Amino acid sequence: MTEAPRILLTHHLKTLKLPTFLREYEKVARQCAAEGLDHVQFLSRLVELELIDRERRMVERRIKVAKFPTTKSLDSFDFKAIPKLNKMQVLELARCEWILRRENVIVLGPSGTGKTHVALGLGLAACQKGMAVSFTTAATLVNELMEARDERRLLRLQKQLDGVKLLIIDEPGFVPLSKTGAELLFELISQRYERGSKMITSNLPFDEWTETFGTERLTGALLDRLTHHVNILEMNGDSYRLGQSRARKAEATT
Template sequence: MTGAPQILLAHHLKTLKLPTFLREHEKLARQCAAEGLDHVQFLARLVELELIDREGRMIERRIKVAKFPAKKSLDSFDFKAIPKLNKMQVLDLARCEWIERRENVIALGPSGTGKTHVALGLGLAACQKGMSVSFTTAAALVNELMEARDERRLLRLQKQLASVKLLICEPACKIDPCIGVIGVQK
């Protein structure tokens, strides 16, 4: 397709904010024609691609907003290095049902036992399940609360924190044993 119809279609797809449609429609149309698929099957595939792409962008946005210090998943965690850590329990936590039940998780243990990696993995899993997550340190949280109080915006900050489904708060110090709190809003 060339000329005015192509320009008009591109304009409409941009206006409707359908970037995957815009990027993939010609290639997919040729592919569906070669496979002998009708227009409904073509549209179904195109809509599916748009939805998959949109969900991926939403996950990436939630991860960016969470402000994780590193992007670590539980897939990259070496459970064999810390045999006392209950792998099944951690993987069960990754299902995020505890967040829906508004329960809290506290990670206890000496430095180097994977508490932060597990917390990041649980936060990433929550982002992938469509939940809002925020990562901070205890020191940064205290500083932010004090600044908000001094600037008379404490109530706004409290509302902002309350709107997050999962708050991960790392300890301010590295004293053994360290405590990491993964908190759910009540």
């Protein structure tokens, strides 16, 4: 190919936003020539590479937007360490059909049992399936809601959160919420009722959620909305983090 057509082709591919096509076409052309493949097979290979790379970039973008504190998959979770956790139920949830049905997931268990790891793994699975996800801690979310209310942009934030397919709220049981904070969180969850999926991790059993949300009336109304269409994962057992730490130390000394 002479220089002028090459420059023009590069310009067109950049305009069409086909970076993989641009990066790979010469190499694929050589491969197809060596294999005796025609122009249709050449174009088919390039289009397939572009689609694969585009999907990878879209997944990476969704993961970035989700604001996961770290990226963890279910493949790296040691289910044997938490025998009470129903592995088949978790793997079924990883298919993300519950999100399409606008159901909820509540993950219950003591600190250190891997609740956040499972939540991150299910959130990652949702991103890989093309779904918008948002991850936040309960404390961070409540602070954002209160700041938005004070700055008269609460409606905008609520609409933004309403746009995600899956909202993950990590550990609302760590600290009690103020009356205003609890009410704002309740309002957000109520708005998503049967409209968008929520996943909540908590180190408190349901009968102790009043300690976080303040009143039995508010807690009851909240649980009523969360548990109407719910999948519950129970992760009672020894500390998952402690077990992982011991295993790493044992490997280091062998």
